[in-house]
Amino acid sequence: MENEFLVDSQYLSEQALAKKHRLETDPSFRKSHMEYLPGMEQIQSDVCEKVMSQVASYDYTHYTAKDVRAALSHPVCSLEDFKALLSPAAEPFLEEMAQRARQETSRHFGNTVYLFTPLYIANYCENYCVYCGFNCYNHIHRMKLTMEQIEKEMKIIADSGMEEILILTGESRSKSDISYIGEACKLARKYFRMVGLEIYPVNTDEYRYLHQCGADYVTVFQETYDSDKYETLHLMGHKRVWPYRFDAQERALKGGMRGVAFSALLGLSDFRKDALASALHVYYLQRKYPHAEMSLSCPRLRPIINNDKINPLDVHETQLCQILCAYRIFLPFVGITVSSRESAQFRDGIVKIAATKVSAGVSTGIGDHESKYSGKETDGEQGDEQFEINDGRSLDRVYADIAAEGLQPVLNDYLYV
Numbered sequence: 001m002e003n004e005f006l007v008d009s010q011y012l013s014e015q016a017l018a019k020k021h022r023l024e025t026d027p028s029f030r031k032s033h034m035e036y037l038p039g040m041e042q043i044q045s046d047v048c049e050k051v052m053s054q055v056a057s058y059d060y061t062h063y064t065a066k067d068v069r070a071a072l073s074h075p076v077c078s079l080e081d082f083k084a085l086l087s088p089a090a091e092p093f094l095e096e097m098a099q100r101a102r103q104e105t106s107r108h109f110g111n112t113v114y115l116f117t118p119l120y121i122a123n124y125c126e127n128y129c130v131y132c133g134f135n136c137y138n139h140i141h142r143m144k145l146t147m148e149q150i151e152k153e154m155k156i157i158a159d160s161g162m163e164e165i166l167i168l169t170g171e172s173r174s175k176s177d178i179s180y181i182g183e184a185c186k187l188a189r190k191y192f193r194m195v196g197l198e199i200y201p202v203n204t205d206e207y208r209y210l211h212q213c214g215a216d217y218v219t220v221f222q223e224t225y226d227s228d229k230y231e232t233l234h235l236m237g238h239k240r241v242w243p244y245r246f247d248a249q250e251r252a253l254k255g256g257m258r259g260v261a262f263s264a265l266l267g268l269s270d271f272r273k274d275a276l277a278s279a280l281h282v283y284y285l286q287r288k289y290p291h292a293e294m295s296l297s298c299p300r301l302r303p304i305i306n307n308d309k310i311n312p313l314d315v316h317e318t319q320l321c322q323i324l325c326a327y328r329i330f331l332p333f334v335g336i337t338v339s340s341r342e343s344a345q346f347r348d349g350i351v352k353i354a355a356t357k358v359s360a361g362v363s364t365g366i367g368d369h370e371s372k373y374s375g376k377e378t379d380g381e382q383g384d385e386q387f388e389i390n391d392g393r394s395l396d397r398v399y400a401d402i403a404a405e406g407l408q409p410v411l412n413d414y415l416y417v
Contacts, residue, residue: 002259012084014071022220028038031240033227033230033231033234033240033241033242033243034227034241034243035241036241036243037238037241037244037245039051039203039224040238040241040244041201041203041204042244043204043247043250043251043254045250046248047247047250047281047284047285047288048243048246048247048279050215050278050284051225051275051281051284052225052227052373054079054117054276054277054280055225055273055276055277055280058083058272058273058276060083060086060087060088060111060272060273061087061088062087063083063084063087063088063089063090064089065089065092065093067084067087067089067214068084068085068087068089068090068313069093070084071084071085071090071329072085072093072096072097072100072329077329077330079280079330080160080161080329081329081408082276082279082326082329082330083276085097085322085325085326085329085330086272086275086276086312086322086323086326087272088091089171089417091318091319091322092324094321094322094325097322097325097326098168098321098325100325100329100351101324101325101328101329101353101354102353102354103353104328104332105332105353105354105356107295108333109335109356110408111406111407111408112158112356112407112409112410112413113351113355113356113357113358113402113407113408113409113410114164114210114335114356114357114358114411114413115162115164115205115357115358115359115360115395115398115399115402115409115410116162116164116165116166116168116194116196116357116359116360117157117164117165117166117187117359117360117362117395117413118165118166118167118168118198118359118362118363118364119126119150119153119154119163119165119166119167120168120169120363120364120365120366121144121145121146121150121153121167121168121169121176121184121366122140122143122144122169122170122172122175122176122366123140123143123144123170123220124142124144124169124170124172124174124176124367125170125171125172125237126171126172126173126174126237126238127171127234127236127237127238127239127240128234128236128237128240129223129233129234129235129237129239130233130235131233131265131268131301133158134170134171135239136236143175143366143367144175144366145367145410147184147187149367150184150187151187151190153367154187154190154191154192155191156256157191157361158191158192159297160361160394160395160396161395161396161411162192162360162361162411163193163194163393163400163410163412164191164192164193164194164195164196164335164370164412165188165191165192165194165195165196166197166198166200166219166359167181167184167185167188167195167196167197167198167215168197168198168199169181169199169200171199171200171237171238171239172200172294173200173238176371178202178206178209178210180198181199181210181213182209182210184196184212185197185210185213185214185215185292186213186214188214189214191215191341193411193414194216194217194221194412194414195214195215195216196215196216196217196218196261197210197215197217197218197219198218198219198220198221199218200238200239201220201238201244201245201248201251202248202251202293203251204251204252204254204255205255206255207251207252207254207255207256207257208255208256209255210255211255211256211257211258212256213220215257216257216258216259216414217252217257217258217259217260217261217293218248218249218252218257218259218260218261219261219262219263220245220248220252220261220262220263221259221263221264221265221276221299222245222246222262222263222264222267222277222281223245223264223265224264224265224268224269224274225246225264225269225273225274225277225278225281226268226269226270226273226274227242229268229269230242230269233268239374241320246281246408249261249262249285250285250288250289253289253292257292258291258292258293259292259293259294259295260285260292260294260295261295261296261297262278262282262294262295262297263278263297263298263299264277264278264298265299265300265301266298266299266300266301266315266320266323267300267301267314267315268301271314271315271319271323271375275298275323275326275327277342278298279296279326279330279331282294282296282334283330283331286334293335294334294335295334295335295336295337295356295357296327296331296334296335296336296337297325297336297338297339298320298324298327298338299339299341299342300315300320300341300342306316310386317342317346320342320346321346321350321353324336324338324350324353324354324355325353325354327354328353335356335357336355336356336357337355337356337357337358337359338350338351338355338393339358339359339362340358340362340389340390340392341357341389341390342390343390343391343392344390344391344393344401348401348402348405349393351407352404352405352407358398358402360393360394360397360398360399361393361394361395362389362391363389363391373393
């Protein structure tokens, strides 16, 4: 399906269009999305080929109700079973899938749901991704927190009771270089038991440095595994290089990270094939690095500043639920995260079935946790958000709501010795 709302120029401000015209002379603009840029590490790995060969041969219209029934009857879900569970033929079996997913979740994760919160420390970006609020042509208020501001934000979050944080930046090496991110990790280690990163992909030695600074795991959104569609959505910048992004998690593991997280942004391309590719990315890397902790998420597009048309309706909640149940059945040991892009009602329901981790007390803006947590306006400068969240509940509220469902909210289960 073509997403007409992703045609960018008519939605850009005059300032953004002027910047676009200046930067179109950049050598990376519309350069081949399969060609590495200088400084990008290339690793020898067969994972990408394995994943994409399976995706290329996947015809989900081929599967029938008989295939779905067979998949649900098998004690171990095979790759072929997983493909059937992702197909349209499985939609009438959602209740049966949910029951099976709930059994697998309970067997491997018990009654627990883990909580974390993101902290955006900068929103400068050098990429031209037409669906993202941080894209370099979007006319927004840019901001980069100082170390003093970062520590203040972290203290506010830690005082709320949160013990796991995910540090995010826009994808700009010039504004948010590795040393800057590393210093933020060192600060985070003072306040949190678990520190995650969602930053631009880097080389193995840089991941090793960030791990030494205190980072435990790395999250990378491939956005879409459809490389042809990817090319039309990422028109400039380092993010345009599809294979370098694909191998980011493996470089992170080679750099010593304890865990890695995977995701496609559902709504950019064929969501069934993107869901298949995301799970297979985990599946093959899990066998190559059995010691590593791995998790999946499947966020959907959300509206962004200056473009409220980026809010696709082609991936409905029932289909999202189907994907999450299929993930759980196929990968019973893998964590599944559901972000605040989804509604409170959906998140409260899916943690009883398949999800094991949710965010709370979320803001995708820069430097606004004081005002968010106190409920009062502050004098401090704030940067614009990446996208609109759908569930803005505080940690206390999410904690209470999860407990009310008969589940056990967990802030941390990792001990350093």
